[in-house]
Amino acid sequence: MNELIPLMVIVPLMAALLISAFSRFNKVTKIFAFVVAICLPIIPIASNYGLHYFGGYEPMLDNVTNVMFHPAITYSFSFPQQIFIAMIGLLTFLVVFIYLTKYKEVSGPYLFLLFLGTAAVTAMLLTDDIFHMFVFFEILALAQVGIVAASSIDYSYEMALKYMILGSIGSPIMLLGIGFLLALTGSVNVTDIAAAVHNGLVDMTSPVFLLSLGLIFFGWLYASGLPPFHTIKSGIYSKAEPHGAALLQSFTVISMISIVLIMFRIYSSLPIFEVLVVFFSILAMILGVSLALTQTDFRRMIGFLAVGELGFIGLGIGLGTQYAITAGLFQALNEIIITALLFIGFGAIVNATNEVDTRKLGGLLAYHPKVSIMLLIGGLAMAGVPPLSGFQSKLMLVQASLSCGFPEISILAIMVSIATFVVFVKTFYAMFLRPKPNDLEVEGKEVPRSMIFAMGILLIIIILLGIFPDMVINGISSFVGGML
Amino acid sequence: MKLYDQIFDVVKQFRKLFSPGPVTNADVSGSITAEIFIIVSIVLAAILLRHVSVLLAGLVTLILAIVLISNIPLIPKFKIEQEDSLEKMLFYAIVVLCIIVVFLYWGGNLV
Numbered sequence: 001m002n003e004l005i006p007l008m009v010i011v012p013l014m015a016a017l018l019i020s021a022f023s024r025f026n027k028v029t030k031i032f033a034f035v036v037a038i039c040l041p042i043i044p045i046a047s048n049y050g051l052h053y054f055g056g057y058e059p060m061l062d063n064v065t066n067v068m069f070h071p072a073i074t075y076s077f078s079f080p081q082q083i084f085i086a087m088i089g090l091l092t093f094l095v096v097f098i099y100l101t102k103y104k105e106v107s108g109p110y111l112f113l114l115f116l117g118t119a120a121v122t123a124m125l126l127t128d129d130i131f132h133m134f135v136f137f138e139i140l141a142l143a144q145v146g147i148v149a150a151s152s153i154d155y156s157y158e159m160a161l162k163y164m165i166l167g168s169i170g171s172p173i174m175l176l177g178i179g180f181l182l183a184l185t186g187s188v189n190v191t192d193i194a195a196a197v198h199n200g201l202v203d204m205t206s207p208v209f210l211l212s213l214g215l216i217f218f219g220w221l222y223a224s225g226l227p228p229f230h231t232i233k234s235g236i237y238s239k240a241e242p243h244g245a246a247l248l249q250s251f252t253v254i255s256m257i258s259i260v261l262i263m264f265r266i267y268s269s270l271p272i273f274e275v276l277v278v279f280f281s282i283l284a285m286i287l288g289v290s291l292a293l294t295q296t297d298f299r300r301m302i303g304f305l306a307v308g309e310l311g312f313i314g315l316g317i318g319l320g321t322q323y324a325i326t327a328g329l330f331q332a333l334n335e336i337i338i339t340a341l342l343f344i345g346f347g348a349i350v351n352a353t354n355e356v357d358t359r360k361l362g363g364l365l366a367y368h369p370k371v372s373i374m375l376l377i378g379g380l381a382m383a384g385v386p387p388l389s390g391f392q393s394k395l396m397l398v399q400a401s402l403s404c405g406f407p408e409i410s411i412l413a414i415m416v417s418i419a420t421f422v423v424f425v426k427t428f429y430a431m432f433l434r435p436k437p438n439d440l441e442v443e444g445k446e447v448p449r450s451m452i453f454a455m456g457i458l459l460i461i462i463i464l465l466g467i468f469p470d471m472v473i474n475g476i477s478s479f480v481g482g483m484l
Numbered sequence: 485m486k487l488y489d490q491i492f493d494v495v496k497q498f499r500k501l502f503s504p505g506p507v508t509n510a511d512v513s514g515s516i517t518a519e520i521f522i523i524v525s526i527v528l529a530a531i532l533l534r535h536v537s538v539l540l541a542g543l544v545t546l547i548l549a550i551v552l553i554s555n556i557p558l559i560p561k562f563k564i565e566q567e568d569s570l571e572k573m574l575f576y577a578i579v580v581l582c583i584i585v586v587f588l589y590w591g592g593n594l595v
Binding site for chain 2: 159162165166169170173205210211213214217218221227228229230231232235270271272275276279282285286287289290291293294296358359406408409411412415416419422423426429430
């Protein structure tokens, strides 16, 4: 069944192209998009774990050095890939479902961008080839720009353009780093590069090797929206349609973990790599949450919180132990789900009120009780309140940093969680609990049922992962153990 | 007394942060929380320098605490620096590249 592995990329990619080509036929496009979207979470669940070599070029053994070489572009599929791809597939399905039910006439190019982004992050997760990863990273960046530019929110073009300009700095710098690695090792296969580095074929203190780390690291900061790119990342979330923002943040999280895991495999012997990851993760946590506290636009607030949460993921990877990396990846999975729930939920409020300023909102609990309760639980999950999924991953991260001898980081993580809780209490009070302002019109504006359905599905997953975290943690831990 | 006046003045300055538009209690309390959070978290993060040198960590923590507290309110300044201007984003991208170079130059040979 390993033939299903490339299909995880090919299916959304082909769907994107076909939908774009035949978007004139509205009804057919809708049905086709819906069917493909349903297939996306099913394919990774139905597929067996294993490797796929494009072109059928199997690895070759060098009898002199006893080293394996991988001539083909290789896709590696194991438990973390399965769970993340299934989650991205589910999220794509929910987002496409919301989009299809929201508009009578659907836009082929917009659906093209959604499926293209999904194909790109799936390929980034699966690939064992650093250049292949870069190509899909570029495709993903273009899809993200398109999703933001296609929204009908003011200044979305401007924000998309800024993101593209910053990307034109981050991406070539990353490509240069990959070029240096290729020059040093003669390969773009990550397993081959890691073997060359760890077998002493590459001098780890050589300036070229260190420079490649610095350049790829900078590209990673752009991909993941860590400082200095936290402002633009939160900006593009706030300028995209709410369902689009839910998918965009999941793209960011996936590209973050796929690149950092590749970097970890290559550079983990260099202590400075872990120092850099921890430094920028702490910076993201501090800046993200403190700026979220001062926002009055709640979409921007969620954007900054999402950036702050990325710091937790980086922290887990940066600490570098099996337990810490497992916690980081579990946090990544939780963030994808929780932030998507919040973006869709707050999007539902925008849909019902046409207002994004918390100062002009109030009393919405009486009008939209289902949305408000689900948003509250989502907010509590993000803040790390038990027994929700965010609590489990954050507790693991606190324990991991304590066991690594960094109690300061544990205290900081707890402080960030408390500050996140404050953000939610403040926003929830402002939007739902205080008296409704007289000039706010909410009568007769219903929240689309598809949004409530999507929130309900995500909420169930949050509660399930909170109560039964082991169903994910054990598989991730085994994968991380193998990687280390 | 001077510090008390300074803290009281912070609340007044938050008005500018939220203009145009009304300033609610929740916004001001959120900003004060952010102010305290940012000072404490930066000082706390500076303690991590003890893994390099205990003396350095002590000095940096002390200096940071004094500089940050005497410069409140920090949040309006932070917010101005973190706005959506492309020039500022590019400036900080270059600053971060420099930081990475500094890290690798002095820490790259720790194998």
